[in-house]
Amino acid sequence: MLSLVDEKTAMDDFRKLVDIMVRLRAEGGCEWDRAQTHASLRQYLLEETHEVLDAITRKDPGHLCEELGDLLIQILFHARIAQENGQFDISDVISTISEKMIRRHPHVFSDATADSPEAVSLQWDHIKKTVENRNHASLIGGVPRNFPSLLRAAKLTRKAARVGFDWENTEQVLAKIEEEMGELLEALPRRRPEELEHELGDVLFSLVNLARFLNVNPEVAMMAANERFVRRFQEMEKIAAETGSSIENSDLATLDRFWEMAKKSTT
Numbered sequence: 001m002l003s004l005v006d007e008k009t010a011m012d013d014f015r016k017l018v019d020i021m022v023r024l025r026a027e028g029g030c031e032w033d034r035a036q037t038h039a040s041l042r043q044y045l046l047e048e049t050h051e052v053l054d055a056i057t058r059k060d061p062g063h064l065c066e067e068l069g070d071l072l073i074q075i076l077f078h079a080r081i082a083q084e085n086g087q088f089d090i091s092d093v094i095s096t097i098s099e100k101m102i103r104r105h106p107h108v109f110s111d112a113t114a115d116s117p118e119a120v121s122l123q124w125d126h127i128k129k130t131v132e133n134r135n136h137a138s139l140i141g142g143v144p145r146n147f148p149s150l151l152r153a154a155k156l157t158r159k160a161a162r163v164g165f166d167w168e169n170t171e172q173v174l175a176k177i178e179e180e181m182g183e184l185l186e187a188l189p190r191r192r193p194e195e196l197e198h199e200l201g202d203v204l205f206s207l208v209n210l211a212r213f214l215n216v217n218p219e220v221a222m223m224a225a226n227e228r229f230v231r232r233f234q235e236m237e238k239i240a241a242e243t244g245s246s247i248e249n250s251d252l253a254t255l256d257r258f259w260e261m262a263k264k265s266t267t
Contacts, residue, residue: 018090021076025084038081045074057227103127125162139163151219153208161212170213177206228267235262 024033048071055064076090083089104127106112107120114120128134136142140159143152160166167173184199211218236258240247247255 017073018076021073021080025080033077036077036081038078041074041077041081045071045078048074053223057223103131148219150204150208150222151217153205154212154218157205157209157212167209167213170210173206173210173213177203177210180206231266232259232262235266 024030026034048067052064052067052071055067075093079088079090079093102109104124106127107114107123112123114123134142140156143155143159145152147155157166167176180199180202184196184203187195187199208218211221236255237247239258239261240250245254247258250258
């Protein structure tokens with residue numbers, strides 16, 4: 001826990017950062033910053049979020065500290081634009097989330113009981129529906145369409161599972177994957193792009209369900225798989241160079257051999 005001195009320093013640093021954003025957006029500030037809107041900043045918010053995730057994956061505390069700062073400035077940016085439009089300011093953002101966190105954690109700040117992560121999750125959903133009246137026209141509503149596809153699929157199927165629309169065990173999910181793979185294989189000879197897209201989508205969706213049953217976040221798993229591929233491919237390039245050859249000029253058998261060597265020397 002921060003000491004009183006540390007808390008004061010943190011608050012002073014935060015006020016300084018708020019003042020920096022005000023200065024950047026003010027007349028005589030930075031013309032690029034002054035030209036930005038909520039819409040124009042969307043790409044940067046997305047980029048900074050992914051850079052934070054990358055720092056977490058790399059287990060690099062220094063890099064994570066820097067990237068969290070970049071993400072924080074995006075939040076201040078949006079709050080400042082809203083303040084200029086007479087809508088809300090950063091104090092409103094902070095007070096709103098503070099009230100929400102207290103409201104959604106009655107087992108911490110009140111006398112409710114939730115003694116497991118599952119119980120906390122159920123309590124959270126109950127509060128959103130009853131206290132906050134966050135009801136949607138559909139039971140699977142409320143999942144943003146611009147979420148990464150794997151993450152959105154996971155959230156959609158989790159919502160459906162909460163009302164009983166689900167398999168009973170992992171074996172049933174595996175059977176569904178096998179069924180969807182069979183339909184994809186049947187579609188392959190016909191080579192119809194729309195049909196192949198449809199069937200491949202069903203296979204991927206089934207794999208997301210498997211990830212949910214295994215308690216694995218499919219988006220995180222895919223990010224890790226991408227990084228493994230990058231590390232191993234770059235190691236292949238290194239191995240090829242050390243043997244006096246190159247990836248571009250090697251046949252498939254040689255590439256397979258390089259790949260197996262790369263897998264042994266990388267995680």
